[in-house]
Amino acid sequence: MSKNCYIIQTNCVTPLGFDVNSNFEAMLNGDSGIQCHKNSPLLGSSFYAATIDSTQLDVAFSKVECNAEFSRLEKMLILSLQPIISKQKVTPKSVFILSTTKGNITALENKEYPIEGTYLSVLAKKIALYFGFTTEPIVVSNACVSGVLAVAVANRMIQAGVYEEAFLVAGDEVSEFVLSGFNSFQAMSENPCKPYDKDRNGVTLGEATAAVYISSDESKIGKGSIKILGDGSVNDANHISGPSRTGEGLYRSISSALKEAYINPHQIDYLSAHGTATLYNDEMEAIAFSRLGLQNVPINSYKGFFGHTLGASGLLETVFAIECANRNQLIASKGYNENGVSQNINIIHKNAKKEITYFLKTASGFGGCNTAVVFEKIK
Secondary structure (H helix, E strand, O other), rough: OOEEEEEEEEEEEEEEEHHHHHHHHHHOOOOOOOEEOOOOOOOOOEEEEEOOOOOOOOHHHOOOOOOOOOOOHHHHHHHHHHHOOOOOOOOOOOEEEEEEEEEOOHHHHHHOOOEEEEEEHHHHHHHHOOOEEEEEEEEEEEEEEEEHHHHHHHHHHOOOOOHHHHHEEEEEOOOHHHHHHHHHHOOOOOOOOOEOOOOOOOEEEEEEEEEEEOOOHHOOOOOEEEEEEEEOOOOOOOOOOOOOOHHHHHHHOOOOOOOOOOOHHHHOEEEEEEOOOOOHHHHHHHHHHHHHOOOOOOEOOHHHHHEEEEEHHHHHHHHHHHHHHOEEEEOOOOOOOOEEOOOOOOOOOOOEEEOOOOEEEEEEEHHHEEOOOOEEEOO
């Protein structure tokens, strides 16, 4: 019989706050971290993005570490994980998992910075050693499903008995490399993104870090703990950047997760979707959800608050989905006004109270990757 795994603790660092509560309260108030950036050296023209104030970041970091020999992203990662580590003891049966797409990509601009420092494995080892992990760190870097996939990887490793617990941290930052890449696709929105809305016209980028602690030790279960019921990850092999028109990969990912969880679509109380606000991604998701009979489930995207935070997005949004479940609170999908997809899915248009027991987190990314995880609130 496989072990049950539980998310025991969560934390995050975003433009709206450096802990879960401050972020959630900001979202309840309808606040967004997205702002217009003019005369920025990152891009030749003005653009919208959600970025963390570097001065505030340095002030917060100075309270936990006086050593300045850390990159901006490393500071964000440490700040996310530190409150969790302070309450849990790292042992030889603990695994450290880093989820990111680009890591220290901005370090390439610094000619004095060693090129090895930009390797994802080096970044993972640096953060792992900082917190005293003795096991080899794991990097999960699979486009924009990375954060959700990291939860699935941790769950599988603990169930297999390889580790007893996992510390996950995910992060990416807004950089010239990422901005120019999405801009070359003509995929960036001219205004703050509007997931699933008829007037959506592209993605808004953002930066954040998020962290969770997962354990199979049922003695650690407390108020707010969440059980991981099932997961699925299927590649639709459609296109290097374009999603499947039928939503096949996401459809199969969710089907697999529901099957492992032993629940049916009608039992899902809430769905935290990917919702990038690009024309084809949102349409693909809507088709997959409708094919599965999830069209009546309350659905939202957090991209209108934080932009697309790449490898951090899946874990960050899982943290907020957990908070929604624990508060029995639905958060409006910011930027959504009128349905802009072919399927009549139930996008949350205003904050509301709702009893949440089972909830689903999905993500999709470049290369046709798709991941879904089903969770259960422990009452």
